[in-house]
Amino acid sequence: MYTRCVTCRITYDGGMPRWKPDARQRLVAEALRLFAEQGYDATTVSQIAERAGLTRSTFHRYFGDKRDVLTAGRETLGRLLADGIGAAPPSATPLEAVWAGLERAAAAMTPFNREISPLMRAAVEANRELQEGLEQKHAGLAAAMAEALGRRRVPRPAARIAAEIGVLAFTTGYQRWNPERDDEELAPHLRAAFEELRSAVTDLR
Amino acid sequence: MYTRCVTCRITYDGGMPRWKPDARQRLVAEALRLFAEQGYDATTVSQIAERAGLTRSTFHRYFGDKRDVLTAGRETLGRLLADGIGAAPPSATPLEAVWAGLERAAAAMTPFNREISPLMRAAVEANRELQEGLEQKHAGLAAAMAEALGRRRVPRPAARIAAEIGVLAFTTGYQRWNPERDDEELAPHLRAAFEELRSAVTDLR
Incomplete structure (x- = not known):
C-alpha cells in the first residue's frame, strides 16, 4: 500500500504516482524527506519505514542503517x-x-x-x-x-x-x-x- | 612531561624530539597513532589525553571531540x-x-x-x-x-x-x-x- 504523503514534492496525476516506486525507492524518498524536515540525527529507521508504509524489517532487507540510504x-x-x-x-x-x-x-x-x-x-x-x-x-x-x-x-x-x-x-x-x-x-x-x-x-x- | 612512546614512528635524537611539540600537537600525534593501532571507533578521548601525558580537560581546550582532531x-x-x-x-x-x-x-x-x-x-x-x-x-x-x-x-x-x-x-x-x-x-x-x-x-x- 502506498500512502499519499502531504509533504511530498513529488506530484501525482489522479492519485497515481508518475513513476511506480518499489519498496526500496519509497524508503529512499521518505528518508530524504525526513532528513530535510527534521535532520539526519533525529530521524530513525522506524520513522522512515512508517512513512513509506513498510516495516523496519523491510527497511533492513535493503539497507544496513539510515546511513546506507545516503550512499544508495x-x-x-x-x-x-x-x-x-x-x-x-x-x-x-x-x-x-x-x-x-x-x-x-x-x-x-x-x-x-x-x-x-x-x-x-x-x-x-x-x-x-x-x-x-x-x-x-x-x-x-x-x-x-x-x-x-x-x-x-x-x-x-x-x-x-x-x-x-x-x-x-x-x-x-x-x-x-x-x-x-x-x-x-x-x-x-x-x-x-x-x-x-x-x-x-x-x-x- | 613528554613520555617517549615505543610505537612512535617519529624518531628522536638523544631522547629529544626533533620538533618541540606543544600540547595540541601532541594530542594530534597521539590520536593519529591510536586511530592507526586500534581503530577510530575504539579510541577514546581519555586514551588520547593519557598517551599525550595530558588531561581530558586539556584535550577539550583544543578539540570538541575526537572527530575534530581529524579535521584539525x-x-x-x-x-x-x-x-x-x-x-x-x-x-x-x-x-x-x-x-x-x-x-x-x-x-x-x-x-x-x-x-x-x-x-x-x-x-x-x-x-x-x-x-x-x-x-x-x-x-x-x-x-x-x-x-x-x-x-x-x-x-x-x-x-x-x-x-x-x-x-x-x-x-x-x-x-x-x-x-x-x-x-x-x-x-x-x-x-x-x-x-x-x-x-x-x-x-x-
Missing part, C-alpha cells in the same frame, strides 16, 4: 561510469572516455532518479552530515573513474583530473535535471555541463 | 590557500593563482606537519572513517580555493577544475614530503606535483 546507488553509479569509460573506443582521449562514462550513467537513470533530485538537494542543504555523505560519494565516484581511466593507461595525474571533471559534470548536470518535466532526459544536461568544463580547461594555464 | 588544520590550511590565491598578481592565470595559494600554504608548514604526514597516512589506511574524514577535508579545501578564484572573477567551471588540481597537487606533494629528512621543504614537492598535473591538463582533450 553509489556502487551502481560508479560501476556504470567505469563501464562506460572502459567501453570507449581505444582512440578516445581521457575526456572523451569520461563522456562515454557519463553517457552510460545517463542511460541508466530512471524517472525515480529525476524525482529525487530536489529531495536530495533539500536534504543536503538542511544537514551537514548529508553534505559530508555526498562529498564522500563524489570522492568514491572520482576514484572509480580514475581507476577506469588507469586501466586505459591514462597516466595518473591526467586520470585524476579527468575524473574530477567527470564528477563536476555529473553533479552539475544532475542538479539541472528538471523533475517537473516528465519528458526530460539527463544526458543533454550532462553534456552541457561537461562541455562547459571541457572548454574551461583551455583557460586554466 | 582544515580551516587554517583553507585560509592560507585562499589568501595566497587572492594575493596573486591580477595578471595571473587561474592555475598560476592556485600555485600562489600552494606556495603560501607551504611557507606556513612546520616540522610538525612533516612529522605527522606518515602518521596520518597510517591512520587513514587503517580506518574507513578517517578516509572519509580526509575526503571531507579535501572537499572543504577545494571549496575554499574555488571561492577564492571566484573572487578573482574566474568563471565557475574553470575555478572548480583549478581548485581540484590544487587539492590533488597539495595531497600528492604532501605525501611525498619525507619526514626522515630534517632539511626538506614542502614547496619543491608541491611544485613537482603541480607541474605534473598542469602538463597533464594539455593531454586531456
Whole structure:
C-alpha cells in the first residue's frame, strides 16, 4: 500500500504516482524527506519505514542503517561510469572516455532518479552530515573513474583530473535535471555541463 | 612531561624530539597513532589525553571531540590557500593563482606537519572513517580555493577544475614530503606535483 504523503514534492496525476516506486525507492524518498524536515540525527529507521508504509524489517532487507540510504546507488553509479569509460573506443582521449562514462550513467537513470533530485538537494542543504555523505560519494565516484581511466593507461595525474571533471559534470548536470518535466532526459544536461568544463580547461594555464 | 612512546614512528635524537611539540600537537600525534593501532571507533578521548601525558580537560581546550582532531588544520590550511590565491598578481592565470595559494600554504608548514604526514597516512589506511574524514577535508579545501578564484572573477567551471588540481597537487606533494629528512621543504614537492598535473591538463582533450 502506498500512502499519499502531504509533504511530498513529488506530484501525482489522479492519485497515481508518475513513476511506480518499489519498496526500496519509497524508503529512499521518505528518508530524504525526513532528513530535510527534521535532520539526519533525529530521524530513525522506524520513522522512515512508517512513512513509506513498510516495516523496519523491510527497511533492513535493503539497507544496513539510515546511513546506507545516503550512499544508495553509489556502487551502481560508479560501476556504470567505469563501464562506460572502459567501453570507449581505444582512440578516445581521457575526456572523451569520461563522456562515454557519463553517457552510460545517463542511460541508466530512471524517472525515480529525476524525482529525487530536489529531495536530495533539500536534504543536503538542511544537514551537514548529508553534505559530508555526498562529498564522500563524489570522492568514491572520482576514484572509480580514475581507476577506469588507469586501466586505459591514462597516466595518473591526467586520470585524476579527468575524473574530477567527470564528477563536476555529473553533479552539475544532475542538479539541472528538471523533475517537473516528465519528458526530460539527463544526458543533454550532462553534456552541457561537461562541455562547459571541457572548454574551461583551455583557460586554466 | 613528554613520555617517549615505543610505537612512535617519529624518531628522536638523544631522547629529544626533533620538533618541540606543544600540547595540541601532541594530542594530534597521539590520536593519529591510536586511530592507526586500534581503530577510530575504539579510541577514546581519555586514551588520547593519557598517551599525550595530558588531561581530558586539556584535550577539550583544543578539540570538541575526537572527530575534530581529524579535521584539525582544515580551516587554517583553507585560509592560507585562499589568501595566497587572492594575493596573486591580477595578471595571473587561474592555475598560476592556485600555485600562489600552494606556495603560501607551504611557507606556513612546520616540522610538525612533516612529522605527522606518515602518521596520518597510517591512520587513514587503517580506518574507513578517517578516509572519509580526509575526503571531507579535501572537499572543504577545494571549496575554499574555488571561492577564492571566484573572487578573482574566474568563471565557475574553470575555478572548480583549478581548485581540484590544487587539492590533488597539495595531497600528492604532501605525501611525498619525507619526514626522515630534517632539511626538506614542502614547496619543491608541491611544485613537482603541480607541474605534473598542469602538463597533464594539455593531454586531456
